Amino acid sequence: MxxxxxxxxxxxxxxxxxxxxxxxxxxxxxxxxxxxxxxxxxxxxxxxxxxxxxxxxxxxxxxxxxxxxxxxxxxxxxxxxxxxxxxxxxxxxxxxxxxxxxxxxxxxxxxxxxRYPHHRADQTQTMDTYPFYSIDSEELHEVGVGPIHAGIIEPGHFRFICNGEQILHLEIQLGYQHRGIEALMVKNKNLLRRATLAEAIAGDTAIGHTTTFCNVWESLSQWEPTPDVVYARTLALELERMAIHTGDLSAVCTDVAYQLGSSVLGRLRTPIVNFMQEWGGNRLGKGFVRPGQCVFPFTSQLSDRLTTIFTEYERDFNEIMDEIFQLPSALSRFERTGVVSTEDARAIGAVGMVARTCGIARDIRATHPTGLYTTLAHAPIVKHHGDVYARVSLRREEIAQSMAYVREWMNTIPESSLHTEPAQRLQPNAFTLSLTEGWRGEICHCAITDDNGDLATYKIKDPSFHNWMALALAVRNNEISDFPICNKSFNLSYAGHDL
Structure with missing residues (x-):
């Protein structure tokens, strides 16, 4: 074989x-x-x-x-x-x-x-000498943005080649502050520190990345998660999806100067993240997911509270989204802006939202399900136009889908169980791969252990690793003034790429 x-x-x-x-x-x-x-x-x-x-x-x-x-x-x-x-x-x-x-x-x-890692093979390669693509022409000009992003405040440089206002080419260079998280995963021998590193991979995907790390660790240590552990993590994953999608919809409204949509959706994100703080002590889910245990069990009291939040959220969310999708000035900025073709998405191996807005039903919850997703019969939401409109529509429908899943799961809350922490030493000379569908898309963590059962290699892939190229392709032949809305409709991770 x-x-x-x-x-x-x-x-x-x-x-x-x-x-x-x-x-x-x-x-x-x-x-x-x-x-x-x-x-x-x-x-x-x-x-x-x-x-x-x-x-x-x-x-x-x-x-x-x-x-x-x-x-x-x-x-x-x-x-x-x-x-x-x-x-x-x-x-x-x-x-x-x-x-x-x-x-x-x-x-x-x-x-x-x-990424310019500290251990790179050629130490003469530096950010100052990065070979940006260029065109020698009197009619074209270059526009540089970065290295500090004005909204996210994370390192990233965008180099546009334009003919007037039209973008001909965009090159995206990340990795200005290579953090060495993969190396630290191997170096740190404390399980709690490793879990803390996992939730710092991408701050807006703390649940997604830490869940993936825990799945790797528990598989390597042959620890079988109990129903309450699986339940809490899955609920939190879908709440994370709802919160970030809502915030991104607010930001897209900001970029098309629709202040009402920006304000309402920004407000609606707040009760979701505030519920995470009520449940687990942190709005972004840090400290919530830990190997081998359910630190914060879900209770019937929390279910009642979340049901109330959903009722209030759903009413206002549907009303403002109906307004947005009937607003000509917003639709004119969404439709046929930042298009990624199905062929390009497939060629670059796009994942998550980018794939699904280009007609590709790529969703780990459906294709490689584990935990609660194995009994869900999850049907990925798929759009076919690959533009900003498709990405906004997909977020809207995924929010409704996630809310329906959480409501269904709240009908059967598992009892909290006693937990035994997984072993610090893992199976020796072993390989494990774990996939999780985060809100951006497919997260992948791979681990290899040495003769003593400790980590020898830990490889992390955030969905942005695939999808940054999709953004570069999306803005071609668009006006440079459309870049902010294209960028925000993807909302890819700088930190998640800079490992």
Missing amino acids: NHLTIHNHQTIALEDIPRMAYADFYDLNTGWIKNSEHCHCVNYFGHRTGKDLLLICCVADDATGSIYVSAHPTNGHTPLESMTAVAPCYERFERELHENFGIPMVNHPWLKPV
């Missing part, structure tokens, strides 16, 4: 992953992408084995719920033919492998630094 088939949250022996020559590895992993619209790469990274390197590629099959894992051992110096020219979804993965380990990627069309 030239690959191993696993499922979400499954732990396997590292030695069971088939090793193969690069030509076979190349054909296998490009073949899945080329031959099936249901397959996409969820992670592709390197694991140090002494002086050598093991390249591990993980491809998810959305039709079968399987994940195909294969490996290629290399010394890190032998040139490898780039898979990007055949399957563009590998573009950023290969750039990162080249940056981190110095692997020569032959015929890669865009072999530039990704």
